[in-house]
Amino acid sequence: MAEADVITKNRKFKELGFYDNQENNVYFLLPMRFARLNQEKEVLVNEVGDHLVVREGTFQKIVQRELNKEDDPDLFGDLVANHFISESRIPPLIDVLATRYRTKKAFLNNFTMLHIFVMSLRCEHTCHYCQVSRVTQDKDKFDMSRDHIDKGIDMMLQSPSPHVTMEFQGGEALLAFDNIKYAVERVHLLAGLRNKSVTFVICTNLALVNEEILLYCKEHEILISSSLDGPAFIHNSNRTRPGRNSYELAIKGIELSKRILGPSRVSALMTTTNLSLDYPIEIVEEYYKQGFRNMFLRPISPYGFAVRNERKNKYETDRFLEFYKKALGRILEYNLAGEFFTEDYATIILRKMLTPFPVGYVDLNSPTGCITNVIAFNYDGSIFASDESRMLAEMKDFTFQLGHLDTHSYEEVFYSKRALEIVSTGINESLPGCSDCAFQPYCGADPIQNHATQGDMYGYRPTSSFCQKNMEIIRYLIELMDKDKAIAKIFESWVKSRS
Amino acid sequence: MEKKNLIRNGEIVVYVDASLFSRDVVIKSLYWYGDKFHTQVSAEMNAYVVVLKPMANAAIKEEDLGYYLQKFERDIVDFSLREVVNKETTNIRELLVAKAFSNGEFDEAPPGNVSDAVGFDPMSIPINDAR
Secondary structure (H helix, E strand, O other), rough: OOOOHHHHHHHHOOOOHHHHOOOOOOOOOOEEEEEEOOOOEEEEEOOOOOOOEEEOHHHHHHHHOOOOOOOOOOHHHHHHOOOOEEOOOOOOOOOHHHHHHHHHHHHHHOOEEEEEEEOOOEOOOOOOOOOOOOOOOOOHHHOOHHHHHHHHHHHOOOOOOOEEOOOEEEEHHHHHHHHHHHHHHHHHHHHHOOOEEEEEEEEEOOOOOHHHHHHHHHHHEEEEEEEOOOHHHHHHHHHOOOOOOHHHHHHHHHHHHHHOHHHHHEEEEOOOOOOOHHHHHHHHHHHHHHOOEEEEOOOOOOOOOHHOHHHHHHHOOHHHHHHHHHHHHHHHHHOOOOOOEEEHHHHHHHHHOOOOOOOOHHHHOOOOOEEOEEEEOOOEEEOOHHHHHHHHHHHOOOOOOOOEEEOOOOHHOOOHHHHHHHHHOOOOOOOOOOOOOOOOOHOOOOHHHHHHHHHOOOHHHHHHHHHHHHHHHHHHHHHHHHHHHHHHHHHHHOOOOOO | OOOOOOEEOEEEEEEEEEOOOOOOHHHHHHHOOOEEEEEEEEEOOEEEEEEEEEHHHHOOOOHHHHHHHHHHHHHHHHHHHHHHHHHHHHHHHHHHHHHHHOOOOOOOOOOOOOOOOOOOOOHOHHHHHHH
């Protein structure tokens, strides 16, 4: 073959003109959405979640074909490179874009991973916001039976996912520690036969934890997910128990757990209450003091007793957002001073914004994470679409009960008409208010919360606290990154994978 | 005759030119006012007439109505721009999603010939020599 032919075929170092495909200043729009960030700026978001902060009025200019490559080559180049516009009717990189879209939705590939086993409703705490717990000695009535544990494990191991998580919940799960041991050992026996790897998590307030339990957890690689609501005066006020020593027991338990299991195998979640909202800085500093370098600023879930106890638990989303921003600000101060300290909710959203990877977080998935990502086996063998739906059932609302371990097969639970109905209402690409929202790729859909708070699964965005909260947090994160490059760098460091 | 948007008896009245804005744009804009206003829309000659009446519990003051009128006027323009994007990109979005979830049946060979990034062309190797 002639040398000249070889040269024309290689693809390196083309002149810029080679890539200039625009003829007569024509360009084609690609799917994108826009939102106003503030008075000066707006944000464009494309179909795979890439975003571009631009001057106010830019979206209008783009759509009305007022953009010109000669006049504004940087903006034009950014828009082409980030798949907002294309110089040809079908963009040359459409297959790349399609692959990225598929990757973003890859959390669906393996179907349900998280399996919640409510081992007991019994608890020695009487937290005012708790949706489900009972203070009782009646094991027979409020503990999951071994027959149901067996059936739940069988169902879990039928998941298409090669990796599943078995999460032991309560009440206080450690009150049924014998049953946890039974379940873990049964899974060890059966998981290999189904080629499954299983992660175990015990959710516990740690009041009952001891060395023996933790040595068992170490031996079986069980993770501990505990609770810490802030300094003692907040934690003890939120989590009432005889002796008012919940905080002291939690701290002692966290320290012991970290010592035996290692810090990376112990996490803590906070529950936000009306009281917490006045103390964002103190709560962040408590987490820092206890050696945590991440925390999850969660709003209280609007379920169960929490809905009924309005005086104590109903707070305005605006107040939560104010709390969130102050707490995030304190976390960022630690980072600016050289510490690595992350906020989990922001990290989930930032991962969706700044990385091409799928993010499987139940509350921010579309299609919804309930059923497709999580399933809950209640203490009595009933099966629910999520942890929250079993809490609704405690209020006698069984909308999200999908069946029972005694009577329903895997197929009857996961492919039922009810399951299909729930999941089809949880696709924000096609929900009113969401379909045109710029933040859609970063957000999710929550038919269960819509049902609980608004009375129907589709929900009504203008009065939805889910929508109000997520829209503002997402807008705020983008604004922070745009205003302060140091914060943008910190956020980038939060989403980098760490081994 | 051109009718002007106005605030009357504590209500916002907006005339939307039906030759410039679609029904969908009006409804999509109106959707976001349902938390604070009773919303009403009717069709007149070449116009949609939108009436926004503050809800009793929305705590909207008379002097705030000007802000909401201006916001609604901006919103219909915003949703109109979004409608242009949606219309122009329907096909490409469908193609994108179809490709994303296909099993390869929509894939096309990448344009150009196979070559090496440093200039070596594997196609130049005679088959006999390559063995």
